[in-house]
Amino acid sequence: MDSNYSxxxxxxxxxxxxxxxxxxxxxxxxxxxEEYKYxxxxxxxxxxxxxxxxxxxxYGVATFFSHFTLKxxxxxxxxxxxxxxxxxxxxxxxxxxxxxxxxxxxAEYSTKDVFFTIETVSCLGACGLAPVFLIxxxxxxxxxxxxxxxxxxxxxx
Numbered sequence: 001m002d003s004n005y006s007x008x009x010x011x012x013x014x015x016x017x018x019x020x021x022x023x024x025x026x027x028x029x030x031x032x033x034e035e036y037k038y039x040x041x042x043x044x045x046x047x048x049x050x051x052x053x054x055x056x057x058x059y060g061v062a063t064f065f066s067h068f069t070l071k072x073x074x075x076x077x078x079x080x081x082x083x084x085x086x087x088x089x090x091x092x093x094x095x096x097x098x099x100x101x102x103x104x105x106x107a108e109y110s111t112k113d114v115f116f117t118i119e120t121v122s123c124l125g126a127c128g129l130a131p132v133f134l135i136x137x138x139x140x141x142x143x144x145x146x147x148x149x150x151x152x153x154x155x156x157x
Contacts, residue, residue, distance in 0.1 A: 010035055011043055015050050022051040025061055029068055038072045074110045074117035076155060078135050083123035085130040094131055095120060097145030101152050116152075 014031045018024040028047060033039055039062050048055040062068045078098060082091045098104075098118055102111050110117040126132045129141025133148070140151065 007040075007043070008046060011046055012050075015047070020051060022053050025051065025053075025058065026065075029058075029062055033068060036072075038069045040072075041070065072110065072114060074114045076116050076136055078116060078118045078133055079121045079124065080118065080133040081122075081124040081126070081131065082120045083127065083130075085127035086124075086132060089130045091131040091133075093145050094133060094143055094148050097148055098152065101149045115156075 011032060014028055014035070017031070018028050025047075028051075029039060032043060032047070036043070041059075044058050044062055045055045048058040051058075062070065080086075080091060080095050080098070082095070095118070102116050102118070104111065104118065109119065124132055124134060124139070126139060126141060129139070131143050132139060132141045133143060134140070135151070135155070140148075
């Protein structure tokens with residue numbers, strides 16, 4: 001079966017579950033992102049045509065909300081806090097250590113195999129644990145660059 005067919009078959013199922021109702025664009029985009037971990041541009045156009053609305057309108061909604069992403073994210077998402085408490089406790093050294101470990105250059109945020117994605121966030125609300133980061137849904141506090149690299153090694157095993 002053609003992979004493009006199965007990609008659009010999944011979107012068709014999501015559109016059908018939402019009755020092809022353009023007022024349900026946000027739940028549709030949430031379901032698509034849940035499925036693909038991001039919103040592929042060709043899917044946004046397909047959604048727009050299927051809902052009989054403009055691709056610019058769908059793109060506008062997809063880019064307005066920070067919840068949505070147009071970039072493919074890795075299997076494991078690392079969110080490094082760079083809020084005031086974490087920044088003061090050298091969150092930059094965590095970012096640099098993880099980027100070096102994963103072989104990411106300055107502008108890259110996902111590994112080439114799309115296994116890891118690193119994101120810097122403004123605050124995770126765990127200032128007492130600074131410096132802190134999340135890997136998927138698990139929080140790790142009072143991290144050092146060495147502890148962070150050890151954790152990545154365990155995940156890669």
